[in-house]
Every structure is written in structure tokens, then in C-alpha cells.
Amino acid sequence: MNYQTILEEIQKEIQPYFKNGKVADYIPALAKVDPNQFAMSIQLFDGSQYNIGTVDNKFSIQSISKVFAFTLALNHYGKGLYKRVGHEPSGDPFNSLVQLEYENGIPRNPFINAGAIVTIDSLVSLHRKNSFEYILNFIKKVSNDDSITYDEEIFKSELNHGFRNFALINMIKSYNNIYNPIDDVIDAYFKQCSIMMTPCQLAKAMLFLANHGVNPLNNERIITNEKAKRINSVMLTCGHYDASGDFAYKVGLPGKSGVGGGIVAIVPQKMAICVYSPKLNAQSNSYIGTKALELFTTKTGLSIF
Known part of the structure; x- marks a missing residue:
């Protein structure tokens, strides 16, 4: 062909x-x-x-980064990860708050924003403030390219305008499904989305x-x-x-x-x-x-x- x-x-x-x-x-x-x-x-x-x-x-790469974070989390936690984030289609917009409230802070899947945030939190539990570097190094490894990095301007732009994501993480935290400091988790999340x-x-x-x-x-x-x-x-x-x-x-x-x-x-x-x-x-x-x-x-x- x-x-x-x-x-x-x-x-x-x-x-x-x-x-x-x-x-x-x-x-x-x-x-x-x-x-x-x-x-x-x-x-x-x-x-x-x-x-x-x-x-x-x-x-x-934005949400494509969620595949790599999910791979790392699933590799470590196995089926245990599904107690905190499901694997069903959501049928709702990627940044929806409504479904999250109905389902008591357990996101439907790791590819909507809420689920990706919980996935990142599970990695922060393992790697603390080095979580983003852990994800980035994994991406460098599977692409065989050490030049890959993130864009500081996009990261700051998301941090300054990501109000819906802050709402999501605070709601999930209220249901005790975020275990680490919100700033550590959201920083790693926005940085992974800003990878170029x-x-x-x-x-x-x-x-x-x-x-x-x-x-x-x-x-x-x-x-x-x-x-x-x-x-x-x-x-x-x-x-x-x-x-x-x-x-x-x-x-x-x-x-x-x-x-x-x-x-x-x-x-x-x-x-x-x-x-x-x-x-x-x-x-x-x-x-x-x-x-x-x-x-x-x-x-x-x-x-x-």
C-alpha cells in the first residue's frame, strides 16, 4: 500500500x-x-x-497527554485505579461539573478533565513535586526523544484561565477523591497539557x-x-x-x-x-x-x- x-x-x-x-x-x-x-x-x-x-x-498536545498519565497510573495501581476513576464514556462535555456531582466525585473516565485530574493526583501520591518530570520522562522514553519539553507561556495561560478545572478539582476534593495539595496536582496537570x-x-x-x-x-x-x-x-x-x-x-x-x-x-x-x-x-x-x-x-x- x-x-x-x-x-x-x-x-x-x-x-x-x-x-x-x-x-x-x-x-x-x-x-x-x-x-x-x-x-x-x-x-x-x-x-x-x-x-x-x-x-x-x-x-x-493538551489532552493527548492524558494517555501517557493513564498508562503510568494503570501500570502502578492496576484495577485499584478504578475505585477513583471509571472507564465508561461520559456523554457529556470534557469539562462538565454536573455528572461529577451526581456521581459523588468519581469521574467517569481518565480522559475527561475530572478523570485526568484524579489520575494526576494518583501520580502525585507516588512522585510528589516530581510528578510532571516523571510523566515528561516517560514521554521522552516512548518517543525516543530527549528534546521534548513543555511551553511555559501555555502553562501560565492555563493556570491563569483554567477556572473550570479549578472548580473540578475543588469539587472532587470535597468528595475526598483528591489526596494531595490542590496546587501540586493542578500544576502537574496544566504542565502535562502544555507539552509540545x-x-x-x-x-x-x-x-x-x-x-x-x-x-x-x-x-x-x-x-x-x-x-x-x-x-x-x-x-x-x-x-x-x-x-x-x-x-x-x-x-x-x-x-x-x-x-x-x-x-x-x-x-x-x-x-x-x-x-x-x-x-x-x-x-x-x-x-x-x-x-x-x-x-x-x-x-x-x-x-x-
Whole structure:
């Protein structure tokens, strides 16, 4: 299969869609990005890559970071983590307070903001003020790239405007499901969302989840087969907030989006993909990115269904 030709076809076919969507302007630092960017990177198990667009430009990975934090927490706590955060789709917006109150401070899954905050709290219990460095070092390891870091301006922007996330963490704390000081947890959370990566780096970083928990580039086991299966299933059912069902229906791959405009997806036993385009749809997922992945699975037949 000629993946490069397919990427070039996709780039042409998505052009009419650039008039749709808008960037995440509720985080001021993200509002400044060029809205018309597009990049897509495919990483195969043998190390070969296929790229289109601005694949070497870094962007804020935002909620894609939740996959890595969830991997670390699940690796340490196993099923015990589910006492504090569930693994069911929420059906509500990613920053909803309503469901959290109904369900007594136990977030539905680790990919909505409330669940990600609890996941970070579980890591702070282990690593205290070094929790963010622990997450960052893990991302450097799975992407085999020590240059990855976070953006201080985006971090400060989130810290100064993340009122809904402060409301979430305080509500969860009121239900005794945050064990550590709020400032330590929220700092680590906003910093992980502010990590900057290229589509190439992100595609490479997701390969272990496409290969039963083993990084195919160096045969290092990152997580057990069973836990990799759990993470992929939560990506499929919860990875795109209240549009997760729609993404599964149209694309048919486990994936995770971020409001920075990135989406990662995996084709089991074949590849990892990252697409970037910062204009978002109504559910805060990349409008062009979702369309590009739909075209990719349609053209290649590479869906899990």
C-alpha cells in the first residue's frame, strides 16, 4: 500500500473543510496559532515514516497527554485505579461539573478533565513535586526523544484561565477523591497539557499501544498486553469526549484528541498515526483531523471493524 500517495490524496480532499471550525480561544496562548495548519504522520513498526504537511512543527498536545498519565497510573495501581476513576464514556462535555456531582466525585473516565485530574493526583501520591518530570520522562522514553519539553507561556495561560478545572478539582476534593495539595496536582496537570510535540514524535510515542504494550522499535515492554488492551479500549470509547461514538463510527480506530488540534490513533499490529490541524469542531476535536482520519481508514480499509 502506498501510504505517501494516500496522504497526498487526503491533503487535497480536505481543502474545502478549512472554512469550518475554530481554534481553542478559551486558552489565550492557543488562540494565537495559525488556524490553517495541517500535518499527518504515519509511523510503522519497522521504523519507516510517511508524512505530509508541517510534521516538524511542535504543537501543544493538551489532552493527548492524558494517555501517557493513564498508562503510568494503570501500570502502578492496576484495577485499584478504578475505585477513583471509571472507564465508561461520559456523554457529556470534557469539562462538565454536573455528572461529577451526581456521581459523588468519581469521574467517569481518565480522559475527561475530572478523570485526568484524579489520575494526576494518583501520580502525585507516588512522585510528589516530581510528578510532571516523571510523566515528561516517560514521554521522552516512548518517543525516543530527549528534546521534548513543555511551553511555559501555555502553562501560565492555563493556570491563569483554567477556572473550570479549578472548580473540578475543588469539587472532587470535597468528595475526598483528591489526596494531595490542590496546587501540586493542578500544576502537574496544566504542565502535562502544555507539552509540545511534533506529529512525528507523537506517532512514534503511541507505537507501544499498537503493539500489545511493546515498543516495536526496540522491543522494550512498556506495559502488559492486558493493560495495553484496556488503554486502547478506553481510547476507543472515551478518547473524543462526547463525540467518541461518532469518531468510532466514522474512523473506527482507538484514538485520543486534544484541544491543541492534535489526534493520535493506532492501528493494532500495524502503525500509529498523528494528525494535526488546530480548528476544532463543536465537541472540541480537530475538525480537519477527524475528517483526515476518516478518509484514511476509508481509503486503506485499516479499521478495527
